[in-house]
Structures are given as structure tokens and as C-alpha cells.
Amino acid sequence: MNTIVLYKSKYGSTKAYAEWIAEELDCEAKDSKGVKAEDLLGYDTIIYGGGLYAEIIAGASLITKNIEKLKGKKLIIYTTGITPLNVREYYDHEVLDKNIKPEIREYIKVFNFMGRMVLSELTAPHRAALKMLKKIMSGKENPTDLEKMLIELCDADGDFTDRAQIKELVEYAKM
Template sequence: MKSLILYRSLYGSTEQYARWIREELSAQADNFDNVGKYDINDYDLIIVGEAVYAGQFMTPKQLIPLVEKFPGKKFIFFLVGIADMEDQENREKLYGDLAKAMGPIIEKIKVFFLRGVLDYSKLSFKHKTMMWLLVKYLKRKPEKDLPKDADKLISSYGQKINFIDKNAIEPLVRYAKEISK
């Protein structure tokens, strides 16, 4: 089975996961912006990776027509975020965010969750401001009303939090290999 990995990565963690997956599957990997360079007919499996920013994704607008155009192809989406991906509630929330962006076509995509990096020293001005506003807002809330993991977000504010883990790609790689049998 021939696989193509297309990713978007602002600070490198999604790209790192894409590289590891590429090595394991002997696939091709490229930035999603270069999708036009590839003839999707040549591939059996398309793996798309993107990080979540404030519950939002950039790729669905281009991914939806791709899935619609190639109903016979297999699609995997791996989403990267800083949330604890072992936590079922977090997964459901992130899956919901993605499903909202993708619409009913989400049913045709197998979704995996990977944990990334949040390095305040590397963030753009816009993202630094977003995080500052978020933490300021959370700090004002009574403790009983705080959303999940808010305390960790507040205590780690301004630092580097790194959860990137090569082993985390294992379920995705296993699934990709199984469907190619």
C-alpha cells in the first residue's frame, strides 16, 4: 500500500510526528500546502496531520473535497495537541472539534490523537497573546468552575511543556499496516 503523509505544523511537533510515521511506513511526507503536487490516484492511504489551536483546525476546508473526490481511498487524520490524550474526555472534546469542522465526512476518516509541545519562547506574538488571555481568564474563575487541566495550564504558563513521544505513533502505524494487508 502506498501512503502519502500531508501535515501542517507551525512549531514543528506535527512535522516531527509526520517524519516518524514516514520512516515507519516508508511513505512520502510533505506540507499539506503542497497537496497539488501529488496525484492522489497514485496512493492508497492519505495520512493528514495537524495541531489544534483553540479548538480550531486549518486543514478541513481542503481535506473535505479531497475525501469526497476519492471515496475509494483510505484516510487517517492525526491531531496534535497539548491536552492529555490518554484522557477520554479530552479525546471526545477534540474529536468533537474536528467533527464540527469536517461535517459528516468525518465518518470516513480514522482519527488518532498525539501529544505535542508548547514552548512559550517560540510562540508568535498572536499565540503568546492568546495564551496570556486564556490564562488570565482561567485565573479569575472560581476553582470549582475550572475546566479540566486548567490548573496545569496555569502552573506551566511561560514554560516549555514537551510531551512529544515517538512511541505514541504506534497505534496509528499498526492500523495503517493492518489496513494495507
């Protein structure tokens, strides 16, 4: 099995998962910066990890925009974020709809992991972006329960990474 784990990680949690996965699968974990689809043609299994930023999976277009070149391979995308994993409406609808077009979903298996958002570590632009997101969402009339939860999550503060979460992904990659 010829496998690679690629990641884009600003604060380190997506990278930590990439390294844990690579250790389990005995393969390389690599920052996706500068990597092109052509560089991936020699792999049978490609695992891509990206943090969620305003519901966009950072850098995942490396896979989703190159599906024609990559679709014969086992493709896995994992996300890291601060939204609790049992909020399936968020991950299976909002996040998928924004990142992976319905017609290519059959080629990509997606996993979601808890990430890290430590407020004292955030860059000033990221702090400002969170403030802005909170303000926009708070201005909505009659917010849904999901929207109310997303407003609260703008103030989340902590490291929720957990190696145990990779188990299913690792099993799937080995299948």
C-alpha cells in the same frame, strides 16, 4: 500500498511525527501547504497531521472539506497538542465536535499525540492568544474540571513528543 503523510506544523512537532510515520511506512512526508485534494487522488492511504490551536486541527479541512473526493481511501488524521492523552472527554468530544462533523467520522480514523509547546519559542501573537484564552476561560463561573485543566495548560512548557506514540497509527495504516 500507496501512502502519503501530509502535515501542517508551526513549531515542528507535527512534522517530526510525520517524518517518523513516513519512515515506518516507507513513504513520503510532505508539508500540506499548497496541496489540493486533486493532488491526493492517486493515493490509497492519506495521513494528515495538524497541531491543535484553540481546539482546531491546523489545516485538517484539506481532508474534512474534501471528503466526497477522498472517501474511498483510507483516511487518517492525527493531532498534536499539549492536553494529556488520557483526557478522552477533550479529544473524543470537544476536538471531534469542532473539527469533524458526525456524518463524516466513519470515513476518518483519528489519533492523538503529545506535541511541543516551548514558551520561549512561541511567536508574540501565539503568546497573546494563550493569554487571551486563559483570561476568557478563567472568567467562567463554576468551571468544570476539564475547563480548570485547560486553564492550567495555557502555561504548559515543554516538548512532549514521543516516537513510541505512533505505533497504533502505523499498525492501522498497514492493515
